[in-house]
Amino acid sequence: MMGIATARRAMTHRDLPTLAAAAVTLLALVEVLAPAASRPATDDLIGPLALALGATVPLAFLRAHLMLTAVTVVAAALLAPAVYDRVFLSGLPALAAALYGVGRHRDGRVAVLFAVPFVGFALADGRHGIPLLVGAAAALAVGNAHHTRAATARRAAADWGHADTALAHAALGERARIARELHDIVAHHVSTISVQAETARYTTPGLPPEGAEKFLAIGDTARLALTEMRRLLGVLREDVPEEAVRARAPQPGLDQLLALVDEARETSGGAVRLIVRGPAGPLEPGLELTAYRIVQEALTNARRHAPDAATDVELIYGEVELRLRIRDCGPGRAPGGAAGHGLLGMRERTAMAGGTLRAGPAPAGGFLVEATLPVRAPETR
Structure with missing residues (x-):
């Protein structure tokens, strides 16, 4: 040598x-x-x-x-x-x-x-x-x-340098989009805190002046946090038309998954089934949004790369995790290659939720997307 x-x-x-x-x-x-x-x-x-x-x-x-x-x-x-x-x-x-x-x-x-x-x-x-x-x-x-x-x-x-740059920009765009969606959920909870604090000041019998001041401080802090969140979201929304921001619907959850599956069945031309296992219960809104978007993106990829193929959407509720399995009976090719933006978005959402995601050809044929999301019981109000 x-x-x-x-x-x-x-x-x-x-x-x-x-x-x-x-x-x-x-x-x-x-x-x-x-x-x-x-x-x-x-x-x-x-x-x-x-x-x-x-x-x-x-x-x-x-x-x-x-x-x-x-x-x-x-x-x-x-x-x-x-x-x-x-x-x-x-x-x-x-x-x-x-x-x-x-x-x-x-x-x-x-x-x-x-x-x-x-x-x-x-x-x-x-x-x-x-x-x-x-x-x-x-x-x-x-x-x-x-x-x-x-x-x-x-x-x-x-070419590799260009692909890496494009992938990095796509990842930043996905993260910004996820942050915009999660903002609505967090803003709702902060607004609820502010309203409940103001209401408690006037509806709690025999509330001492010190307690009223604390409720007032809680409401002021919640409103300040909400203002700062909206300012932060303004930075994330700089590339979004104002009309699209105003017209955006509330963020979906798992209760709308059946409608999503029905829509996929009508547009794909193939059989699409929704299978639910385990005791279904309420989950955190952010987790439900993540699960919904993963299923939505997986169905979109299946419709694009395996048209007319049968697809199964399976939700498995566990005590500590929620598992998603979306499998089509198509050719089993990775949508958009290994760095497809659809898979990138699913990976980013899964990572933000603290879970894991696997995507690739299924053992028995077709393409399989499998996500595992940790579950925490929603706080009672």
């Missing part, structure tokens, strides 16, 4: 192109100037040396001037066999590095343009051109594959 890490650091070192250029240039000088029986005359060394240096020295400028380096190296690599009937072996690493850089950092059209001269040279000189074409195509293909992989990774990261 340490050897791999060292190799990666070496490959990304800023001086690597210069060091590589120096190495291949030295090899080029040896290749041209080495003694041989067929060594050309001194006057004939200028051309081969120029092409050998042109095929190797530009490698030092690969990162700073990629395209200029690639054009120079390719030109030298193709001119050498055409003019001197030989391929400079020392220039092949520089050629491969330059073409890989073109494929890695430019799009596919540029890579194709660089491959065209090699195709033409291979047609004209198969002995030297075909090996050069195969090597050039391989370097361009590998570079382009890395380019494509990196671009795909960037797009995926951007």
